[in-house]
Amino acid sequence: MKLKNEPLLALYATMLTIRLFEDRIVDLYARGEVPGLAHLYIGEEAVAAGVCAALRADDYITSTHRGHGHVIAKGAELKPMMAELFGKKSGYCKGKGGSMHIADMNIGIMGANGIAGGGLPIAVGAGWSAKWRETDQVTACFFGDDASNNGTFHESLNLASLHRLPVIFVCENNLYGISTCQIMHQPITDIAIRSTSYDIPGCVVDGNDILDVHQAAVKAVKRARAGEGPSLIECKTYRWRGHHEGDPNQGERYRTKDEIAQWKEKCPIERFVKKLIKDKVVTRKKLAEIEKQINAEIDAAVQFARESEFPVAEEMYADVYV
């Protein structure tokens, strides 16, 4: 598979948008402008960007508590997203969901999800729905390494395989469930081997290599769309920040500085930039322009969020029922 220049730059722009958005949240959280929990995706951008680039606008995703990257990659607008993180009425969820529940059914975002493993059965349902409605929509389901220990992982892979549902299960193995490292939470190294129990294809990819991720996703999406059933893709990656902003010392209670530094060496964005320059896809100057444009969009989103109104107390009672 060889991508042309334009899609390559789109992959870059998606990753960079996620990175710069999250960098801004670090600052806004520290200033107290973003309340609650912010689980940042910095370091894992290649997974969301690589997978979502393989999807159509009418395809679905289910996401996780660490969902900003997924929803940006699926096409969420930055303004209502930022406003939601601020708890403003103009946010995606009118300020009722916050960071962990951003959803937009118009572009197939079935919600980030505060429950580890919670999105897997929901993705199965979206896949089932596509089959019942006789569409060729595909659902990509993101979850973490430790969620693969939850019953929902096993129930979902079993159901999806049994009914050959168009779902791609994307495990973001960032090596930690909060503070619990993979060797403490499961006896296996490659989660992808669990696919054999459900008789579906499973593969391990370098989650910090966007082309590796994208290629695997394209293959899985093609299979799903053809009615051949689900796949499991395990992306080996790493989160640079703590579990959430406010995690003491950004996770250095349970990880060494060396380990974090080693993973930063494998930055998915820098690696991709080097490749783009080497392959003469783009110039440094053009990349700087893209970065400037993204920063301007984020500035506008922050301004929009700041200037938006908070919901009034009575709005608490709306939307409990349809």
Place this chain on the structure above:
Amino acid sequence: MREITYAQAINEAIRGCMLKDERVVLLGEDIGCYGGVFQVTAGLQAEFGPQRVVDTPISEAGFVGASVGAALTGMRPVTEIMFIDFTTCCMDMIINQMAKMHYMFGGRGKVPMVLRTNIGAGRGTAAQHSQSFHAIFMHIPGLLVVAPSTPYDAKGLMVEAIQNDNPVVFVEHKKLYIEKGPVPEEMYSIPFGQAEIKREGKDITIVATHALVQRSLNAAEQVAKEGIDAEIVDPRTLVPLDKETILNSVKKTGRLLVADEGHRTCGAAAEIAAMVAEEAIYYLKAPIKRVTSPDTPVPFSPPLEQAFIPDEKKLIPAIKSLMAYA
């Protein structure tokens, strides 16, 4: 009018909705050729095929969560949990996902699904197949909770549940499945939040749910011989609750007995009693009383189970004790 059972009435409602709306699909354990352990879905897989009436593996979180995902994307699943006891295996999907999606997403997305399950002791099935903890779902904003007591109500409420755009927990009662009653052949729906007065009376209000409705009617006939005229109000849906009908009845009679098969503590009866205490205490001539299951697990041994079940033997003394207040 012809008479059919409560189970048949629910079946008819589901079948009618499936004929009319191809978005209606059924999921659950042993609901296909087996027809469900209580035969509620009998014949539906034969008629609509195994793609629309799906026998699921024993994966409650998996298939209830899948129902949520399907509902969010345009389907109308009617999903069976074989016994309410087994909802504990998928509480995250019910409480954190199904109930909250619409709210958490600020209205961007709805979950029009029905989760069917059943309560009730009396079949010798002990502590994990006989519970009546439907009140748990009343505690979760975003869910509608339905409690039919007759075949007529069961059919009309099921039609409404399937057509409703909210997630509905449809709580059946396993002792009622074989009870017969008059049910029209045509399709009809009963709006949620409309209680029905099953017996008019002037001396005491009995708000009763599920099997306690018939047991209260029996008790009312017994005490009528002693000149006590009981009014029986069946809420039919616990969420939304028709407060107005209950309060009007209490204001008329001045006495309230609440009868529900859930445990005593934090049960549906407790909620209804509290509501009346808040809104109509000055109309009461006597303290509010509850007839419920005790705060013990459901015991197995027949004499213990019989002692556990709230029925006429508990209702009649409770009615008489309230009538002792002038």
